[in-house]
Amino acid sequence: MSGEQELGITESKEHNPGDWYAEVVQKAGLADYAPMGGFIVTRPRGYALWEGIQSALDGWFKETGVQNAYFPLFIPESYLEREKDVVEGFDPEVAWVTQGGYEELEERLAVRPTSESIITPFIARWVRSHRDLPLRVNQWCSVVRWEATDTKPFFRTKEFLWQEGHTAHRDHEDAWAETMRRLDQYERLYTDVLAMPVLRGQKPAHDKFPGADTTTTVEALMPDGKSVQAGTSHHLGTSFAEAYDVTYADEDEEEQLAHTTSWGVSWRALGALVMTHSDDQGLVLPPTIAPTQVVCVPIWQEDTREEVLDYCGELVDDLEAAGVRVDLDDRDERNPGFKFNEWELKGVPLRIEVGPNEVSDGEVTLVHRPDGETEVADRDDLEGAVEEALDTVYAKLYAAAEETLESNVREAESRDEILGTIGRHGGYVETGWCGEESCEAEIKEQIAAEIVMVPLDDEEPPVHDECGVCGETAERTAYFARTY
Amino acid sequence: MSGEQELGITESKEHNPGDWYAEVVQKAGLADYAPMGGFIVTRPRGYALWEGIQSALDGWFKETGVQNAYFPLFIPESYLEREKDVVEGFDPEVAWVTQGGYEELEERLAVRPTSESIITPFIARWVRSHRDLPLRVNQWCSVVRWEATDTKPFFRTKEFLWQEGHTAHRDHEDAWAETMRRLDQYERLYTDVLAMPVLRGQKPAHDKFPGADTTTTVEALMPDGKSVQAGTSHHLGTSFAEAYDVTYADEDEEEQLAHTTSWGVSWRALGALVMTHSDDQGLVLPPTIAPTQVVCVPIWQEDTREEVLDYCGELVDDLEAAGVRVDLDDRDERNPGFKFNEWELKGVPLRIEVGPNEVSDGEVTLVHRPDGETEVADRDDLEGAVEEALDTVYAKLYAAAEETLESNVREAESRDEILGTIGRHGGYVETGWCGEESCEAEIKEQIAAEIVMVPLDDEEPPVHDECGVCGETAERTAYFARTY
Numbered sequence: 001m002s003g004e005q006e007l008g009i010t011e012s013k014e015h016n017p018g019d020w021y022a023e024v025v026q027k028a029g030l031a032d033y034a035p036m037g038g039f040i041v042t043r044p045r046g047y048a049l050w051e052g053i054q055s056a057l058d059g060w061f062k063e064t065g066v067q068n069a070y071f072p073l074f075i076p077e078s079y080l081e082r083e084k085d086v087v088e089g090f091d092p093e094v095a096w097v098t099q100g101g102y103e104e105l106e107e108r109l110a111v112r113p114t115s116e117s118i119i120t121p122f123i124a125r126w127v128r129s130h131r132d133l134p135l136r137v138n139q140w141c142s143v144v145r146w147e148a149t150d151t152k153p154f155f156r157t158k159e160f161l162w163q164e165g166h167t168a169h170r171d172h173e174d175a176w177a178e179t180m181r182r183l184d185q186y187e188r189l190y191t192d193v194l195a196m197p198v199l200r201g202q203k204p205a206h207d208k209f210p211g212a213d214t215t216t217t218v219e220a221l222m223p224d225g226k227s228v229q230a231g232t233s234h235h236l237g238t239s240f241a242e243a244y245d246v247t248y249a250d251e252d253e254e255e256q257l258a259h260t261t262s263w264g265v266s267w268r269a270l271g272a273l274v275m276t277h278s279d280d281q282g283l284v285l286p287p288t289i290a291p292t293q294v295v296c297v298p299i300w301q302e303d304t305r306e307e308v309l310d311y312c313g314e315l316v317d318d319l320e321a322a323g324v325r326v327d328l329d330d331r332d333e334r335n336p337g338f339k340f341n342e343w344e345l346k347g348v349p350l351r352i353e354v355g356p357n358e359v360s361d362g363e364v365t366l367v368h369r370p371d372g373e374t375e376v377a378d379r380d381d382l383e384g385a386v387e388e389a390l391d392t393v394y395a396k397l398y399a400a401a402e403e404t405l406e407s408n409v410r411e412a413e414s415r416d417e418i419l420g421t422i423g424r425h426g427g428y429v430e431t432g433w434c435g436e437e438s439c440e441a442e443i444k445e446q447i448a449a450e451i452v453m454v455p456l457d458d459e460e461p462p463v464h465d466e467c468g469v470c471g472e473t474a475e476r477t478a479y480f481a482r483t484y
Numbered sequence: 485m486s487g488e489q490e491l492g493i494t495e496s497k498e499h500n501p502g503d504w505y506a507e508v509v510q511k512a513g514l515a516d517y518a519p520m521g522g523f524i525v526t527r528p529r530g531y532a533l534w535e536g537i538q539s540a541l542d543g544w545f546k547e548t549g550v551q552n553a554y555f556p557l558f559i560p561e562s563y564l565e566r567e568k569d570v571v572e573g574f575d576p577e578v579a580w581v582t583q584g585g586y587e588e589l590e591e592r593l594a595v596r597p598t599s600e601s602i603i604t605p606f607i608a609r610w611v612r613s614h615r616d617l618p619l620r621v622n623q624w625c626s627v628v629r630w631e632a633t634d635t636k637p638f639f640r641t642k643e644f645l646w647q648e649g650h651t652a653h654r655d656h657e658d659a660w661a662e663t664m665r666r667l668d669q670y671e672r673l674y675t676d677v678l679a680m681p682v683l684r685g686q687k688p689a690h691d692k693f694p695g696a697d698t699t700t701t702v703e704a705l706m707p708d709g710k711s712v713q714a715g716t717s718h719h720l721g722t723s724f725a726e727a728y729d730v731t732y733a734d735e736d737e738e739e740q741l742a743h744t745t746s747w748g749v750s751w752r753a754l755g756a757l758v759m760t761h762s763d764d765q766g767l768v769l770p771p772t773i774a775p776t777q778v779v780c781v782p783i784w785q786e787d788t789r790e791e792v793l794d795y796c797g798e799l800v801d802d803l804e805a806a807g808v809r810v811d812l813d814d815r816d817e818r819n820p821g822f823k824f825n826e827w828e829l830k831g832v833p834l835r836i837e838v839g840p841n842e843v844s845d846g847e848v849t850l851v852h853r854p855d856g857e858t859e860v861a862d863r864d865d866l867e868g869a870v871e872e873a874l875d876t877v878y879a880k881l882y883a884a885a886e887e888t889l890e891s892n893v894r895e896a897e898s899r900d901e902i903l904g905t906i907g908r909h910g911g912y913v914e915t916g917w918c919g920e921e922s923c924e925a926e927i928k929e930q931i932a933a934e935i936v937m938v939p940l941d942d943e944e945p946p947v948h949d950e951c952g953v954c955g956e957t958a959e960r961t962a963y964f965a966r967t968y
Contacts, residue, residue: 036558118518
């Protein structure tokens with residue numbers, strides 16, 4: 001590994017965002033490409049970020065009544081077929097196991113593309129009475145969708161890591177509250193952990209999850225002007241309950257159909273995080289999720305080596321005791337400049353520099369990633385200064401992402417304006433929409449932009465009275481954008 | 485779910501251990517059978533136990549230099565074939581993906597049966613210099629082995645959850661130290677978390693992991709007299725390094741072959757836990773891993789309801805504040821006797837009973853699972869009393885398991901004695917062994933017992949001078965047992 005980071009990032013985020021992203025992911029040690037197209041190896045620095053996302057979400061899920069479980073990796077074809085909408089949605093993308101050992105299987109087994117069709121029948125078995133509701137299970141696992149596209153780590157891969165939550169409720173309202181609870185938690189993941197503002201909305205009817213009443217989404221804007229579906233929460237109504245007989249006895253012993261939801265966040269969250277904040281020096285991470293929040297780099301000559309290293313050792317111990325994730329880079333074989341570059345590449349949010357002057361003055365120098373802002377802090381108040389600096393770094397990252405998002409939501413009132421605005425600036429275009437898929441199709445065909453969401457509130461009047469594409473009466477506001 | 489536990493456990497652990505085990509697993513809500521033979525659904529109460537095992541091991545791994553990562557679910561057939569020993573070992577048990585969407589794949593993909601053949605090539609890529617060693621990665625995932633056997637949840641399933649650690653080292657000694665470090669941690673999992681003593685040893689040469697120098701094992705004795713391989717740690721020598729070119733430049737810039745290890749614990753640990761401690765009333769769990777350690781059951785009449793519930797609410801709050809995982813069962817629709825049975829079935833280690841007498845005397849009644857021992861504690865010293873009672877429950881479970889193990893290791897000096905002892909008592913038979921597989925085969929054929937381990941110390945003289953089977957000079961001590 002020692003040789004890799006010497007190369008540095010050679011691509012430009014602004015001019016060549018695709019290659020730049022691939023380079024950052026590999027050189028920062030987040031992931032490598034696997035031998036089969038569409039698959040990646042998630043390296044420890046990448047997986048630690050996924051663990052950070054897991055840890056945040058898993059805690060919130062458990063605080064709000066969710067229990068983890070684990071369902072089989074394989075789903076018999078006949079099970080998948082019971083939910084016609086789902087199988088139609090996923091059939092072209094399913095990886096099939098057809099042989100076990102030397103035998104042909106009698107029935108093909110799908111490697112799960114999503115688990116409604118295996119989880120819902122078990123929910124049906126476990127739910128008898130209204131007292132068993134709500135029932136909420138979640139699993140952290142990988143799923144496989146055989147899409148033939150260029151591999152883009154964490155964004156486009158045939159196998160990806162995610163969590164999928166599945167719940168059953170007594171009525172529509174309770175299921176809707178659940179759908180919103182999870183969407184809120186996804187939004188909180190982005191705003192409070194990943195330093196990214198997101199937009200909330202629902203997918204247009206023609207783009208819902210197969211079988212869903214309502215598919216809600218949080219959308220994140222990437223620096224190249226494309227929108228990423230960054231988390232989804234589906235109100236499934238009673239369609240899955242009907243297909244798999246999820247019923248319960250109510251207080252009057254009457255049999256009722258349950259209402260179900262499902263919701264998921266994948267490692268796209270990780271890709272979106274990397275793409276949003278990183279720069280031409282490499283990875284940039286918010287301190288909330290950085291596996292190493294602070295690195296201390298000692299700067300010495302032969303005659304000051306001992307005093308500088310002692311001073312660093314003590315301050316690192318103090319920070320560790322205060323709960324900071326801190327490393328001391330005391331390698332002899334590397335000079336400070338090399339170390340600065342390496343830790344910038346790997347996205348450590350705060351660097352502490354200590355030379356003989358800092359030691360004699362009882363100070364430390366703090367350097368913020370990404371903007372290089374430097375401050376001098378008293379050694380005696382180090383814990384406070386570090387905590388404040390980490391908060392400041394987070395606030396800077398969030399503010400920059402927020403400014404980008406806010407300046408990239410633009411209104412348009414005509415087809416030409418929609419096409420021109422997205423063509424020139426990327427980002428989101430807000431316009432009136434009649435509700436017809438054909439109006440989206442027209443835009444999609446010309447500039448590959450689609451309606452990524454409409455507002456959640458059905459009653460809200462559209463931003464314009466007329467559809468920006470066809471000019472008929474607008475029923476909703478639509479947000480057009482190019483997407484991943 | 486409300487109806488299930490009313491049935492109670494109907495099978496006997498002593499007389500029908502197989503059916504008893506299956507009943508406990510299902511009625512305690514740990515797992516259900518999936519629609520495809522060989523697969524199970526791990527329900528929240530079962531998965532929580534797995535999370536407990538994960539949490540303990542993962543912490544110890546990370547404290548000792550291991551980082552988590554994630555490698556692809558699928559392994560191309562050509563990759564698997566590069567390690568001939570591995571492919572020969574697993575070929576009959578591999579599930580093959582042959583179709584993606586509507587297309588036949590050009591190369592079959594194995595659903596990973598274990599990941600040496602995909603992880604080692606990446607370790608080879610990441611290791612350049614002696615400074616990159618040791619390199620340690622671990623993944624928590626599921627693996628698939630297409631064995632055609634009766635499903636036994638957590639013991640025999642085609643898909644199972646496990647962790648697999650893979651490391652590379654500069655020399656044989658360092659790899660051996662790693663092999664032992666992980667075996668020590670596995671032993672610690674059993675003794676300190678699962679309340680189970682285990683035996684440590686190595687597999688005979690003919691039963692090693694394909695390609696390994698040494699396969700070490702911790703073996704746990706089940707109540708039916710069979711041994712379970714409860715965790716394994718392999719010193720792989722240089723065989724995988726040779727197959728996948730894992731080399732490094734040493735201090736003198738000379739190219740050297742690395743030495744690798746791999747080690748794993750599966751959800752068998754969970755099955756062994758359930759089988760060891762549980763009884764005819766249901767699940768028994770050590771407090772270390774029980775998702776609910778204490779349940780408080782209020783006992784009231786109409787006129788004492790409020791005071792009893794208030795008293796219970798407060799003590800539950802106090803225990804929670806003290807870090808105890810405690811639940812209050814204040815359901816109106818169930819009587820105390822029903823609740824006692826339900827929580828015994830579900831394996832809560834300690835029950836607190838509170839009636840009007842306890843309230844007026846400022847006391848509580850504590851009831852231990854599994855032996856029903858009852859003690860009265862002062863309300864004022866509740867936290868201390870509960871902590872002590874939980875420690876006592878753990879000690880009781882461990883002592884019982886230890887007694888079972890110690891009284892079930894027996895010496896035998898002849899073939900008839902080996903056959904008779906295992907036939908009559910099960911358990912382990914310690915005997916001299918010449919080192920020939922044929923002597924094991926003879927015993928295996930007659931009573932399906934095999935050599936589950938030999939001592940780790942190669943220099944230790946055998947327990948008897950002659951092989952218990954053939955009478956030739958004994959080279960090692962062998963432990964024979966029937967196995968899962």
